[in-house]
Amino acid sequence: MPETDVDLLIRAAREAGQIATRYSGRDARRWDKPDGAGPVTEADLAVNAMLAQMLPAARPGYGWLSEETEDTAARLDHDRVFIIDPIDGTRSFAEGSRTWAHALAVADRGVVTAAAVYLPQRDLLFSASAGGGAFLNGAPIRVSAPAHLAQAHILAARPNLQPEHWTGGQVPAFHRDYRPSLAYRLALVAQGRFDGMLTLRPSWEWDIAAGELILREAGGLCTDRSGAALRFNNPKPRLDGVIAGGHTVHRGLFGALDPASAGIAAH
Incomplete structure (x- = not known):
């Protein structure tokens, strides 16, 4: 059976975690982006390089949008597009915190249809597919419902x-x-x-x-x-x-x- 988009994203997120955790946040080389766009570390770039090779190879008809890749209008020609943050919470990563994540999604004509958010240092993998429910480490999750x-x-x-x-x-x-x-x-x-x-x-x-x-x-x-x-x-x-x-x-x-x-x- 062909690999679904969400299974592809889960596999990619886990591989991203293996790469990112090889770096020590405080010791990883860090740069500040132009125009006050925030920091980037060598871990962000290493994860992005892996994802930019792995995901388009698996889905050659999809466009690409990533925080760490220079954006072009080419993605607008595709109905489906990967939307990627190699490390969401780079400041947190650089400070040595564990509350950073890999955030991977596929959007189809503007609507997200598959997603994975992975915090490797907390062993938390959230995932979802359109119409398929949401999960944390494979178990279903549900929003809370306070009365007020x-x-x-x-x-x-x-x-x-x-x-x-x-x-x-x-x-x-x-x-x-x-x-x-x-x-x-x-x-x-x-x-x-x-x-x-x-x-x-x-x-x-x-x-x-x-x-x-x-x-x-x-x-x-x-x-x-x-x-x-x-x-x-x-x-x-x-x-x-x-x-x-x-x-x-x-x-x-x-x-x-x-x-x-x-x-x-x-x-």
Whole structure:
């Protein structure tokens, strides 16, 4: 039987973990990207090189979008495209933390259909395929369902709680937590360990694509900050923030945001 896209991504994610864990985060060579785009390490580049060889070879008709590959318009000519973050949470990796992930996805005409998020140093492998459910290390996962937003634990960076983002300057009552990897945040919400995830700053597709499907297949809702469904493989591969969680939590967060704040980016 031919290998499915999700099985291919799982195999690739595990191989990526074997490469990345050969490097010591604090000792890995590190550079700062131009224009304040953040750091990159030799581990990011080594993982990207492997994935850029392995995945297109397995699916020669798919396009390619990766944080560590110079983007071209060629991917727009493909219905299906790989969307890859070789290491999501590079700062965390470089600091020696274990909360970084490999985030791999396939999108078909803008909709993610297969995904894997792997944290090799925590032995956590989240996966999903369209219509096939979401899994952690092979076991099904499901979003939580708190009765009220006030009971919810939301993964969000502190700037998202600035009053200017919220209607009337009133930040809703919820418990705030944080993890550095956006893909891991989405996966944790899919697992039900946290109730929601929020980022109001423009977000790169490779940070979001894999986690979006995993959360959606776990019964959650994932939109941009205006409430629109997320679409991928855009000419400019950025999304207008992300609101994610079970339906009650998503409705509570979206309803409390000030629509007029859409042009204000949280950092």
